[in-house]
Amino acid sequence: AQSVTQLGSHVSVSEGALVLLRCNYSSSVPPYLFWYVQYPNQGLQLLLKYTTGATLVKGINGFEAEFKKSETSFHLTKPSAHMSDAAEYFCAVSRSGGSYIPTFGRGTSLIVHP
């Protein structure tokens, strides 16, 4: 079985500050890992993904995430927050073999203050 835990339902940062959204996963096989973003009244948009290879993954809008197998983590970071980054962020895991159906976390709402 696979699962995802996102620590913190809400994260609040000031514009220009570091963004850190935490994600820990559980998977019995090597995982595929994803971050999706959901802006108000929109669908889920893929930010970045890890499948194999380099453990530091760069995505759109300046976000990146690092796969740390020893910590079973895939935290999302951005050096400097923009007001436009305010959204809901979802971490997801799927198996690297067998069923590829992603399992999502509860989501973290990022609030950016001026």
Next chain:
Amino acid sequence: EPEVTQTPSHQVTQMGQEVILRCVPISNHLYFYWYRQILGQKVEFLVSFYNNEISEKSEIFDDQFSVERPDGSNFTLKIRSTKLEDSAMYFCASSVSGDPPLHFGNGTRLTVT
């Protein structure tokens, strides 16, 4: 960029009524999915569909639910007799192959009164 489109964006229905949620996946995609998100909870997998049949389904996807690809472009989710607890945002997604990532639509917010 091609998009997954869902209609309607918001549907209100009375308990016990049937609803059909509609989706148009990206045209060259072969795998289709429905997820739902109850307010404040996680995005949950309902069902995947490939080659005109269900390939996987979750425990949530009971006999009240059905999916269909009635023509070459639409993919529908039917709830036969809605319950209050079916109120949620329903997302359709598609992928080229069975590998992620999935491409999601904007969702249909279903409110059952």
